[in-house]
Amino acid sequence: MTKIDVAVIGGGPAGLAAALKASEKADVMLLERDKELGGILPQCIHEGFGNIILKKTLTGPEYAQHYIDKIKDSNIDIKTGTNILEIDANKNIIATNSEEGIININAESIILAMGCREKTRFQILIPGTRPAGIYTAGTAQRLINIDGLMPGNRIVILGSGDVGLIMARRFTLEGGKVEGVYEITSKPGGLTRNVVQCLDDYRIPLYLSHTVTNIIGKKRIEGVTVAKVDKKMKAIKETERFVPCDCLILAVGLTPENELSKQVDIKIDERTKGPIVNEKMETSVSGIFACGNVIHVHDLVDDVTISAEKAGESAAQYGKEKPKITEKIQVVAGDNVEYVVPQIINRRDLDSITLYFRVKKENKDAVVVVLDGNKKIVEKNERIVKPPEMLKVTLSKETLIPIVQNELKVNVWSKNE
Amino acid sequence: MSKSITCISCPLGCHISIDKKRDEEIFKGNECKKGEEYAIQEINNPMRTLTTTVKIDNGDVKLLPVRSKKEMPKDMIIRGIIELSKIKVKAPIKCGDLIFKNILETGIDIIASRNIEIK
Numbered sequence: 001m002t003k004i005d006v007a008v009i010g011g012g013p014a015g016l017a018a019a020l021k022a023s024e025k026a027d028v029m030l031l032e033r034d035k036e037l038g039g040i041l042p043q044c045i046h047e048g049f050g051n052i053i054l055k056k057t058l059t060g061p062e063y064a065q066h067y068i069d070k071i072k073d074s075n076i077d078i079k080t081g082t083n084i085l086e087i088d089a090n091k092n093i094i095a096t097n098s099e100e101g102i103i104n105i106n107a108e109s110i111i112l113a114m115g116c117r118e119k120t121r122f123q124i125l126i127p128g129t130r131p132a133g134i135y136t137a138g139t140a141q142r143l144i145n146i147d148g149l150m151p152g153n154r155i156v157i158l159g160s161g162d163v164g165l166i167m168a169r170r171f172t173l174e175g176g177k178v179e180g181v182y183e184i185t186s187k188p189g190g191l192t193r194n195v196v197q198c199l200d201d202y203r204i205p206l207y208l209s210h211t212v213t214n215i216i217g218k219k220r221i222e223g224v225t226v227a228k229v230d231k232k233m234k235a236i237k238e239t240e241r242f243v244p245c246d247c248l249i250l251a252v253g254l255t256p257e258n259e260l261s262k263q264v265d266i267k268i269d270e271r272t273k274g275p276i277v278n279e280k281m282e283t284s285v286s287g288i289f290a291c292g293n294v295i296h297v298h299d300l301v302d303d304v305t306i307s308a309e310k311a312g313e314s315a316a317q318y319g320k321e322k323p324k325i326t327e328k329i330q331v332v333a334g335d336n337v338e339y340v341v342p343q344i345i346n347r348r349d350l351d352s353i354t355l356y357f358r359v360k361k362e363n364k365d366a367v368v369v370v371l372d373g374n375k376k377i378v379e380k381n382e383r384i385v386k387p388p389e390m391l392k393v394t395l396s397k398e399t400l401i402p403i404v405q406n407e408l409k410v411n412v413w414s415k416n417e
Numbered sequence: 418m419s420k421s422i423t424c425i426s427c428p429l430g431c432h433i434s435i436d437k438k439r440d441e442e443i444f445k446g447n448e449c450k451k452g453e454e455y456a457i458q459e460i461n462n463p464m465r466t467l468t469t470t471v472k473i474d475n476g477d478v479k480l481l482p483v484r485s486k487k488e489m490p491k492d493m494i495i496r497g498i499i500e501l502s503k504i505k506v507k508a509p510i511k512c513g514d515l516i517f518k519n520i521l522e523t524g525i526d527i528i529a530s531r532n533i534e535i536k
Contacts, residue, residue: 036478045482045530047466059468061482061531065512068532145470148479173469173498192430196423197465201491383448389428 002105004029004077006315007093009084009260010113012039013301014292014308016067018111019076021312028316029077029105031084031095037071038064039115040138041301043145046166048193052302063301079103089264089285109287109318111311112261112275116254116293118163124252126158128215131222137163137251144170152247156224157181158212162190162299162388164251169198171249178202179243182210182226184233187362189253191299191388212248213240221248254297264288271339272296278328278344279353281311282318289315296341296356299390303356324348329403334371334411336360338387345408350401354394357410359385365415368393373405385412422459426451435460464488467527469498471516475536476508482530483516489525497521508535 004027008019011032016039019030036042041049044060051057054066071078082097093105118136135143135151141163143149155171157164160183168178181199186209188195199206207226213235214225228239256274258266267276267284274295275283282289291311292304326348331340340357355370366385370378370393377399385391393410424431424447433456436443442460444453458464466488470480483501497520506516510533517527 042478042482042531045468045470045484047468047484057466059482059484059530062484062512065531145482146478146480148470148472173495192423192428193425196425200423201465383427384429386428 002029002103003107004105005108005319006111006312007031007091007105007107007109008111008113008312009087009093010039010115010292010294011037011078011080012113012115012292013041013064013067013304014115014294014311015039015111015113016064016071017305017308018113018289018291018312018315020067020070020074021309022111022316023074023076023312024316025313026108026316027075027077029079029107030071031082031093032078032080033083035081037068037078037080043138043142044166045145046170049301052300053305060301084260087260087264087288089288091287109289109315111308111315112258112283112288112290112294113292113308113311114257114260114294116297117257119250119253119255121250124250126212126215128224129217131215131217131220133217133221133246134215134248134250137161137167137249140167140247140249141170144174150174150176151249152245153177154179154245155247155249156212156226156243156245157249157251159183159251159253160189160195160206161251161253162194164249165190165194165198167249167251168204169202172202172204176247178204179245180205180207180226182207182212184209184211184229187386187388189251189388211235215248216242221246224248254293256294256296258294261290261294266290269296269339269341269343271333272341274341276343277341278346279342279351280314280346281307281342282314287315287318289318296339299388303390327406329405330407331355332407332409333357334409336363336366336385336412337410340410345400350397352394352396353400354392355410357391357393358387359391359412360387362386363412363414366412367415369411369413370395371409371411372403373407375404377403377408381415382412420460422456424452424455426455463491465491465494467494467497467520468530469501471501472505473510473533474505474507476510476533477536478533481506481510481516481533483527484530485520486526486528489520489523493521493523497527501527508533 041060041064049063086094223244227235289311291308329345368380467485
């Protein structure tokens with residue numbers, strides 16, 4: 001049995017930052033399933049990482065390298081190629097790798113940093129045959145940027161999330177022909193910057209309110225049928241047409257990866273699909289913390305790093321002082337808010353807290369209002385709010401201390417109403 | 418001549434149309450001054466960072482991700498990538514190493530985006 005202060009599960013951007021922060025005050029072990037550290041970042045060769053934290057625009061591999069260099073200079077025990085089989089509420093971990101066989105670890109605290117997974121064809125139920133040539137956007141990205149393989153030459157992309165948009169450009173630059181990006185909703189799923197620099201720059205058509213209705217092909221995909229959808233997102237039969245392709249890319253969203261969290265009955269938020277956490281990034285199981293995309297899917301890696309550093313700091317502190325019983329303030333999603341993280345604030349040791357949230361619907365000239373009962377405690381104007389762009393509001397210590405109710409509600413209202 | 422672009426200076430994403438009358442450019446649709454500045458840059462000299470991969474010999478991974486050190490003219494990106502598809506580098510590589518000097522005579526260098534060790 002190996003004893004350790006903090007065990008971090010996952011060596012992507014969240015795990016790297018959490019492990020580094022925790023290692024300032026504790027002995028840390030970092031467990032990663034892949035053979036190298038960095039998570040998804042080594043395959044994200046495009047730029048746009050680090051604007052907030054590092055004050056420069058880096059590519060994914062550069063952002064990862066920045067943290068990997070620091071990790072390698074630290075005394076963190078790094079285990080790559082290592083799978084976690086089991087965790088329990090007493091912070092016992094059973095892991096395995098090809099060198100050590102079965103590894104039994106007992107940690108004072110655990111940080112979950114497993115990130116997220118892409119949704120697949122089976123989560124969106126596209127009818128048709130099951131030929132080769134259908135990939136999720138992230139898999140195609142790995143094939144092209146890491147393995148040097150081209151998944152297809154004539155490509156249809158379903159979904160306009162950021163990875164899909166980025167792959168539309170990448171396929172084009174590698175000599176492929178992207179027939180179009182089809183998005184079932186009436187708005188792009190990704191950031192405006194990516195719509196402009198990945199689609200508009202290369203004249204790749206974006207078909208909003210469209211979806212793929214059938215997949216055709218026996219061994220290899222030969223094409224798809226696409227159709228316009230009505231307001232209820234049902235395909236309009238008369239608009240159906242055939243689009244030949246040898247590759248269908250699915251960019252239909254991400255879900256937090258919480259198989260391990262469920263083993264220990266950590267409470268999951270129905271909307272984020274990730275663990276409910278408090279302001280210290282602690283889950284419903286004492287001593288198990290979570291950070292990054294395992295909690296909710298972020299748009300920017302910088303915000304992942306920020307949440308990870310908080311988790312790292314809290315996990316290193318865990319067990320060093322006895323937790324006092326404390327009243328809890330629930331943070332709930334109000335009007336036009338999909339979810340808010342963290343979901344719980346402990347009244348003990350209140351400090352300034354940043355709430356992260358997403359809206360359900362786009363709204364121009366909006367105002368974010370945080371309510372303590374009927375009392376507005378914070379108001380913040382936003383010129384526009386959109387579901388793909390994560391929003392933040394910071395509550396100062398002075399604002400939090402006088403709160404009367406045990407519930408805070410975050411609303412996004414239209415100024416014109 | 419009229420052209421239309423989407424501003425990426427902020428999440429608002431204004432659709433700006435630019436009309437050229439004689440020598441004057443008239444902007445419509447932008448809600449702030451930043452939009453006009455962005456539109457002028459986009460119309461006259463759009464710039465982007467080039468990112469791609471190059472082949473590598475005896476590395477512990479198959480491909481080296483690279484980038485242009487600075488932004489370069491947008492219409493030169495594809496030609497730049499074709500140039501870079503012809504070269505092969507050798508491990509070890511350090512993040513930031515010079516990979517290709519003065520690509521397409523732009524004065525801009527291509528640098529490595531990560532470390533690669535010898536296999």
